Amino acid sequence: MYGLFGQSGSIKWTHEVSQFFHPPAPMTQSDDRPPQREAMPCSTCCQMAGSCPECGLGQKACGRAGADTAQRMVRLRKGEFLYLLGDPVTAIYAIRVGTVKTHVTTEDGRTQVLAFHFPGDMVGLDSLVRPHYASYATALEDTKLCLFAVDALHQNAASLAPLGAQLLLALDGQLQRARAVQTMLALMTAEERLVTFLLWLADGFALRGFSSSAFVLRMSREEIGSFIGLTLETVSRQFSRLAEVGLITVRHRTITLLDKPALRAIASRPMIVAQAPQAPIGRRASLQDIG
Amino acid sequence: MYGLFGQSGSIKWTHEVSQFFHPPAPMTQSDDRPPQREAMPCSTCCQMAGSCPECGLGQKACGRAGADTAQRMVRLRKGEFLYLLGDPVTAIYAIRVGTVKTHVTTEDGRTQVLAFHFPGDMVGLDSLVRPHYASYATALEDTKLCLFAVDALHQNAASLAPLGAQLLLALDGQLQRARAVQTMLALMTAEERLVTFLLWLADGFALRGFSSSAFVLRMSREEIGSFIGLTLETVSRQFSRLAEVGLITVRHRTITLLDKPALRAIASRPMIVAQAPQAPIGRRASLQDIG
DNA sequence: CGAGGAGTTGACTTTGTTCAATCCCCGTGG
DNA sequence: CCACGGGGATTGAACAAAGTCAACTCCTCG
DSSP: OOOTTOSSSOOOOOSOOOOOOOOOOOOOOOSSOOOOOOEEEOSSGGGOOTTOGGGHHHHHHHHSSTTTTOOEEEEEOTTOEEEOTTOBOOEEEEEEESOEEEEEEBTTSOEEEEEEEOTTOEESGGGTTOSBOSSEEEESSSEEEEEEESHHHHSSHHHHHHHHHHHHHHHHHHHHHHHHHHHHHHHOOHHHHHHHHHHHHHHHHHHTTSOSSEEEOOSOHHHHHHHHTOOHHHHHHHHHHHHHTTSEEEETTEEEESOHHHHHHHHTTTOBOOSSOSSOOSSOOTTTTOO | OOOTTOSSSOOOOOSOOOOOOOOOOOOOOOSSOOOOOOEEEOSSGGGOOTTOGGGHHHHHHHHSSTTTTOOEEEEEOTTOEEEOTTOBOOEEEEEEESOEEEEEEBTTSOEEEEEEEOTTOEESGGGTTOSBOSSEEEESSSEEEEEEESHHHHSSHHHHHHHHHHHHHHHHHHHHHHHHHHHHHHHOOHHHHHHHHHHHHHHHHHHTTSOSSEEEOOSOHHHHHHHHTOOHHHHHHHHHHHHHTTSEEEETTEEEESOHHHHHHHHTTTOBOOSSOSSOOSSOOTTTTOO
């Protein structure tokens, strides 16, 4: 994901953008919230295909002695919450099947989607060190997740040791993705944003062994728009336009990428450039090359 | 910073946005790059006022046995690079005095400022686990930094243990800030963005014991614009407008915040809302409350 | 088979960008 | 000490991009 190890130093935005922040959630299924998850012993949790980048943690935890971290399986139906903003953090999750979005709400009622999470992604990682979740996590479709109790983790730094490396890698991944989104929002046009989003999705699917040319969107136009900073109408229009030009095919939520090279050309226009850019060398570089 | 521990569960965007990502940098002052930094033994490094949130690492490292991590002091003159994108990661830095920006360049030549870093902030934290820096770090003014060699850190996970907690906290902070920026870019207007930016700066100064009502900007309009996703002209116009309305005073880069409550009102319009929003409770929440 | 949410599309408005002219510090050198 | 030069900042006018409002279509689910 996002060249986690910068193999080349050439930064590419390949890869799904998916998950971003947020801590695992508690289940004070107290108040008026319906019991949204049924927990069950998790045995097949770590079987996640090799395509489980963020799940290294899972593999590690699973591998090191049965169920010492009391992992369980959690099921969510479409629209149900995994956790709410403000809930005490009790666990981190890894998605087995399904899709989850993490989001926040603004004072004036708008919703901001912070990330989409797909199978293999961790949900709640960003709240690992916090006592309360900093966002909502909602299932976009029926979803199964593995639960990793977090108490054992952040009680004392010592217990973090064995997981340290994995966690750092995972957090780093989220940070890189967040930065990618930041750049996208700051300097891309509507068309560029949507294309970038589609390519992120495609890369994510490819990574998980699915077709990267034809897939079904799990989220609405509104949710896409929220994520990439556009209105749902603009998203719809851009879809139509890309279809008109013959770059993609759109039928409801079924998307086909017809000309990936062309799409990449569009998306990589305002993209982070590799190693030695025509960028400033030596002192006094500043931004005089912004233009 | 950004309710790192969610004391209340009520999320507020107080705090500077400052540092974000990027790993510490090497100093292969090989090629055509002038020797931009002179290193010297660092003894006063950890004296950083208590207002050194990200520097916990520094305090820890310093406290635990003289100079076992070979810390040094680095000096940068205005416009010089601390490290370049693609440089091998060899160290992480903490700013003692001065200001640094981290940025990337796009294919079509535009520059995207990813973060501003002020005294007490860590620079390069996000590249901790990477072999190559994922951005450029440039001094906006004459700057002094403490260097923390990174080899000792990420050689093996074990060595991370003692720093684990601090690092996780720091990384978490960066992640939360990145998310804040994401939300700002996705749903704020030009005015809201600039006001938010000013308040972040003000909070940052307050945190460091400086005036949060009157301060001098260390960055140009162009750099501000890059960071908050606007053109320099729009930034300038918004400054003028805020001054017209009497909310602030602008003289070159000297800013005075005259009516902070009013400013906060503007900035917190599209802001993350606290605990129990009018947001969806129970299942089937989705985004029906967006528009 | 009917209802309703999701998606598409069009006309119009708003916001921010682009291009360009001008201003104003600030530092330099006469 | 003051004139000059130059980059940063301001401002204006025309333009383009995306948002808003609204009508209408099409699935999908019950």
